[in-house]
Amino acid sequence: xxxxxxxxxxxxxxxxxxxxxxxxxxxxxxxxxxxxxxxxxxxxxxxxxxxxxxxxxxxxxxxxxxxxxxxxxxxxxxxxxxxxxxxxxxxxxxxxxxxxxxxxxxxxxxxxxxxxxxxxxxxxxxxxxxxxxxxxxxxxxxxxxxxxxxxxxxxxxxxxxxxxxxxxxxxxxxxxxxxxxxxxxxxxxxxxxxxxxxxxxxxxxxxxxxxxxxxxxxxxxxxxxxxxxxxxxxxxxxxxxxxxxxxxxxxxxxxxxxxxxxxxxxxxxxxxxxxxxxxxxxxxxxxxxxxxxxxxxxxxxxxxxxxxxxxxxxxxxxxxxxxxxxxxxxxxxxxxxxxxxxxxxxxxxxxxxxxxxxxxxxxxxxxxxxxxxxxxxxxxxxxxxxxxxxxxxxxxxxxxxxxxxxxxxxxxxxxxxxxxxxxxxxxxxxxxxxxxxxxxxxxxxxxxxxxxxxxxxxxxxxxxxxxxxxxxxxxxxxxxxxxxxxxxxxxxxxxxxxxxxxxxxxxxxxxxxxxxxxxxxxxxxxxxxxxxxxxxxxxxxxxxxxxxxxxxxxxxxxxxxxxxxxxxxx
Amino acid sequence: xxxxxxxxxxxxxxxxxxxxxxxxxxxxxxxxxxxxxxxxxxxxxxxxxxxxxxxxxxxxxxxxxxxxxxxxxxxxxxxxxxxxxxxxxxxxxxxxxxxxxxxxxxxxxxxxxxxxxxxxxxxxxxxxxxxxxxxxxxxxxxxxxxxxxxxxxxxxxxxxxxxxxxxxxxxxxxxxxxxxxxxxxxxxxxxxxxxx
Numbered sequence: 042x043x044x045x046x047x048x049x050x051x052x053x054x055x056x057x058x059x060x061x062x063x064x065x066x067x068x069x070x071x072x073x074x075x076x077x078x079x080x081x082x083x084x085x086x087x088x089x090x091x092x093x094x095x096x097x098x099x100x101x102x103x104x105x106x107x108x109x110x111x112x113x114x115x116x117x118x119x120x121x122x123x124x125x126x127x128x129x130x131x132x133x134x135x136x137x138x139x140x141x142x143x144x145x146x147x148x149x150x151x152x153x154x155x156x157x158x159x160x161x162x163x164x165x166x167x168x169x170x171x172x173x174x175x176x177x178x179x180x181x182x183x184x185x186x187x188x189x190x191x192x193x194x195x196x197x198x199x200x201x202x203x204x205x206x207x208x209x210x211x212x213x214x215x216x217x218x219x220x221x222x223x224x225x226x227x228x229x230x231x232x233x234x235x236x237x238x239x240x241x242x243x244x245x246x247x248x249x250x251x252x253x254x255x256x257x258x259x260x261x262x263x264x265x266x267x268x269x270x271x272x273x274x275x276x277x278x279x280x281x282x283x284x285x286x287x288x289x290x291x292x293x294x295x296x297x298x299x300x301x302x303x304x305x306x307x308x309x310x311x312x313x314x315x316x317x318x319x320x321x322x323x324x325x326x327x328x329x330x331x332x333x334x335x336x337x338x339x340x341x342x343x344x345x346x347x348x349x350x351x352x353x354x355x356x357x358x359x360x361x362x363x364x365x366x367x368x369x370x371x372x373x374x375x376x377x378x379x380x381x382x383x384x385x386x387x388x389x390x391x392x393x394x395x396x397x398x399x400x401x402x403x404x405x406x407x408x409x410x411x412x413x414x415x416x417x418x419x420x421x422x423x424x425x426x427x428x429x430x431x432x433x434x435x436x437x438x439x440x441x442x443x444x445x446x447x448x449x450x451x452x453x454x455x456x457x458x459x460x461x462x463x464x465x466x467x468x469x470x471x472x473x474x475x476x477x478x479x480x481x482x483x484x485x486x487x488x489x490x491x492x493x494x495x496x497x498x499x500x501x502x503x504x505x506x507x508x509x510x511x512x513x514x515x516x517x518x519x520x521x522x523x524x525x526x527x528x529x530x531x532x533x534x535x536x537x538x539x540x541x542x543x544x545x546x547x548x549x550x551x552x553x554x555x556x557x558x559x560x561x562x563x564x565x566x567x568x569x570x571x572x573x574x575x576x577x578x579x580x581x582x583x584x585x586x587x588x589x590x591x592x593x594x595x596x597x598x599x600x601x602x603x604x605x606x607x608x609x610x611x
Numbered sequence: 612x613x614x615x616x617x618x619x620x621x622x623x624x625x626x627x628x629x630x631x632x633x634x635x636x637x638x639x640x641x642x643x644x645x646x647x648x649x650x651x652x653x654x655x656x657x658x659x660x661x662x663x664x665x666x667x668x669x670x671x672x673x674x675x676x677x678x679x680x681x682x683x684x685x686x687x688x689x690x691x692x693x694x695x696x697x698x699x700x701x702x703x704x705x706x707x708x709x710x711x712x713x714x715x716x717x718x719x720x721x722x723x724x725x726x727x728x729x730x731x732x733x734x735x736x737x738x739x740x741x742x743x744x745x746x747x748x749x750x751x752x753x754x755x756x757x758x759x760x761x762x763x764x765x766x767x768x769x770x771x772x773x774x775x776x777x778x779x780x781x782x783x784x785x786x787x788x789x790x791x792x793x794x795x796x797x798x799x800x801x802x803x804x805x806x807x
Contacts, residue, residue, distance in 0.1 A: 048786065048787055048788075051786070052787070092622075092625070095621050095625070096617075096618035096619075096621050096622050097614050097617055097618045097621075098614075098618060111612070111615060112615045112618070112619075115612070115615040115616055115619050116615070116618075116619040116622065116623075119616070119619045119620060119623060120619075120623055123623055123627070166692060166693075166694070168691055168692065168693065169691065169692050177631050177632065177635045178627050178631030178632055179631070181630065181631065181635070182626055182627050182630045182631040185626070185630045186626060186630070214618065214622070217622075221626075221630075226630075226634075229634075230634075230638070233638045234638070234641060234645075237638070237641070237642045237645070237646050237649055237650060238645075238646055238649065239649070240649045240653050240665070240666055241649070242649070242650060242651065242652045242653075243635075243638055243639050243641075243642035243643075243649075243650045244639060244642070244643070244650050244651055244652070245639060246651065248691055249651065249652050249654055249661065249664070250661065251654070251661040251662055251663045251664070251669075252660060252661070252662060253662060253663055253669040253670065254662055254663070254669070254671070254676065254795070254798055254799070254802065255669075255670070255671060255672065255673060255676075257669070257670065259663060259667070259669050259688070259690055260689075260690065260691040261652055261654070261663075261664050261667055261690040261691065262690060262691040262692075262693075263651065263652040265635045265638070265639060267638060267642065268634060268635040268638040268639070269635070283693045283742075284692065284693045284694050285693035285694055285695060285741055285742040285743060288693075288695070288740070288741030288742040289693050289742040289744065290666035290667065290742065290744070290745070290746055291652065291664075291666050291667070294653075294666055295780060295783055295788070296780075296782055296783040296787050296788020296789060296791075297783040297787065297788070299788065300783070300787050300788070352734075353700035353701065353705075354700075354701065355700060355701060355702075355705050355706045355709065356700075356709070356734065356738075358706075359706065359709045359710060359713065359729070359737070360713070360728075360729040360730055361709065361713055361729055361730070361732045361733070361734050361736075361737050362730055362731060362732060362733050362734060362751075363734045367751055368733070368749055368750030368751035368752075368753075368754060368790075369733040369734065369735060369749035369750070369751040369752070370749070370789045371733075371734060372734070373700065373734075374734045374735045374738050375696070375698065375700070375705065375738035375739065376683075376695040376696055376697070376698075376738070376739060376740070376741045377740070377741055378740055378741050378742060378745050378747070379680070379735055379740070379745055379747040379748060379749050379789060379791040380745075380747050380780065380788055380789060380791045381788055381789065382788065382789030384789075385787065385788050385789070401741075402741065403741045404695030404696065404697055404741050406695065406697040406698075406699060407695065407696065407697065407698055407699065407700060407705075408700065409700045410700060410701070413700070500697060501697070501698070501699035501702050502699075502702065502703075503699075503701065505699035505700070505701060505702065506699075525697070525699075526694075526695055526697050527697035527699075607699075607700075607701055610701070
């Protein structure tokens with residue numbers, strides 16, 4: 042295992058080395074009022090101003106959180122309709138070399154909700170359902186847009202701390218445009234080019250036909266894959282071109298593929314924490330949050346790695362050789378790929394589920410009880426351990442508000458954070474944002490357990506089947522999109538999932554905006570001797586405690602019915 | 612509200628055209644010029660005919676070939692409908708599948724590996740891959756099969772072992788991930804060598 046651990050450590054070091062300078066660039070992009078007015082890149086400024094003109098907001102005027110949020114909602118609602126329409130009509134549209142018919146209504150609805158909300162739950166199998174046009178002009182567009190929406194809201198919430206006695210939190214169109222064009226697009230282009238070089242297909246030709254060495258006929262799915270996969274990871278979306286997602290070598294070739302795609306996934310979430318520090322002008326505060334997230338990340342990787350290397354009882358009792366070394370990685374290789382082995386799979390699985398990506402390089406359903414509980418707990422904790430692009434940072438703000446509130450109660454002072462008094466309104470909003478997803482998950486899982494249609498959606502027998510259902514509603518509420526993929530071949534689960542994803546996305550998102558708006562209105566109070574310090578290890582511990590208290594306690598009873606029972610029985 | 616609707620409609624059209632059509636079209640143009648083989652799916656041709664892709668398993672049953680890992684796709688090794696097996700770690704069906712796969716391997720490889728027991732079978736040989744088209748097997752599984760392939764083809768074992776080494780994709784940068792033996796490329800190399 043020592044080589045595996047070393048790999049992971051080196052990978053994380055590279056990741057941090059890339060994310061830190063990116064945060065500097067992001068600050069420049071978000072805080073300059075008038076980007077590229079002069080100089081060689083001034084055409085970029087002209088295009089940007091052109092965009093504001095055509096969306097009817099020539100001056101990109103500052104908006105209150107309510108205007109910001111309602112513009113966002115209108116934009117999202119109209120986009121989900123378009124996305125639904127494209128799928129239904131794909132049989133009549135172009136770029137459909139496999140002649141796929143229109144997608145069934147319940148699948149289209151689930152998928153539209155899924156991509157709009159940055160979940161990318163794949164109810165469908167990409168290579169047998171979706172035309173090139175749907176993949177490109179429907180799904181991949183949302184990979185960009187849903188990520189940018191998350192980033193826009195994050196910046197608006199950050200402004201709640203950087204502005205004082207202000208009635209506005211920024212302009213939605215501006216934050217959206219800058220996220221899309223200056224941050225996501227250039228990295229996606231580089232990412233796609235690298236993936237193409239590594240072997241990911243990028244073509245408009247239909248599927249390839251081959252005659253195998255033994256004379257059989259083989260159809261090989263391909264298409265405009267690389268352009269979609271780059272943004273799928275960078276935007277923490279996760280919806281693959283192929284059904285088996287990044288486990289498929291065409292989507293993620295070589296040992297290189299998994300690590301490179303994980304790097305893309307974690308880049309913006311890591312950079313966002315540093316960006317917070319830069320925007321508030323206090324990096325130490327951001328580092329305290331970073332440390333809290335990092336500890337939980339490392340714990341997740343460790344548990345999954347050890348559990349999967351140890352293997353399941355079925356494997357150990359079977360007698361086959363699962364010992365690492367002598368030309369194999371060993372461990373639980375069920376639904377895993379040889380080129381990744383156990384270490385790369387463990388770090389990818391943890392990374393993809395603690396951010397809201399949900400791409401997979403292995404089948405989570407086949408993981409051991411303890412190993413499979415890691416992604417489940419990661420998602421349940423609210424996608425705030427780094428979290429999705431944008432959504433992770435605005436989600437952790439809820440926890441921070443609750444943490445300083447609890448600390449305030451303990452020391453008997455009015456809680457404040459970064460010079461902003463935290464009062465009843467902020468605590469209520471934060472509690473709503475932090476607790477709502479858990480309530481949603483448990484309610485829908487319960488509904489899926491007491492209805493015939495819900496029970497029919499389960500694939501594996503026993504406690505593992507319950508875990509499948511719990512994982513499905515957790516993943517969709519958390520806008521993650523990974524799955525215990527045996528679950529859910531019913532229209533019931535498609536409709537339930539759509540509800541889960543839409544509420545799981547927009548309730549916390551609006552709560553975050555409301556919180557940002559409320560904080561921006563406040564005056565800044567100077568720090569005094571009695572101010573609780575929020576920039577050291579004590580605060581990191583408090584944040585971890587708060588994460589475990591809010592989401593952790595809610596998931597624990599459900600865990601006892603699923604992975605814990607399964608682990609104890611075998 | 613009306614302004615938000617109007618602005619949204621325009622934004623949706625512009626974004627769909629730009630990110631949905633222009634961006635993938637530009638990347639496709641780049642790919643066809645810079646990396647034409649990768650862009651089309653890393654297809655492998657022999658005597659002018661496409662025999663498969665470097666990145667997809669295709670299923671071998673003949674004793675003269677190296678065999679791939681089990682696949683959960685329908686039919687097996689379907690590169691146009693990838694899937695996991697999704698058998699949970701405690702599912703009795705998993706135990707059954709492992710035991711059947713192990714038995715088949717013992718029967719096939721046993722005659723060429725005297726004293727072979729189930730404890731010598733590496734785990735990747737008996738459980739499905741995640742994609743169903745994993746092009747690689749572990750070096751351990753390749754070593755196990757090398758005795759059979761050498762015997763059936765009347766080749767010295769050392770020759771086969773050398774080919775295994777040549778067709779092993781090492782860790783990326785010699786460091787990241789795990790090494791894997793590309794089965795299709797290995798079998799092509801064997802065919803090229805001749806022998807029956």
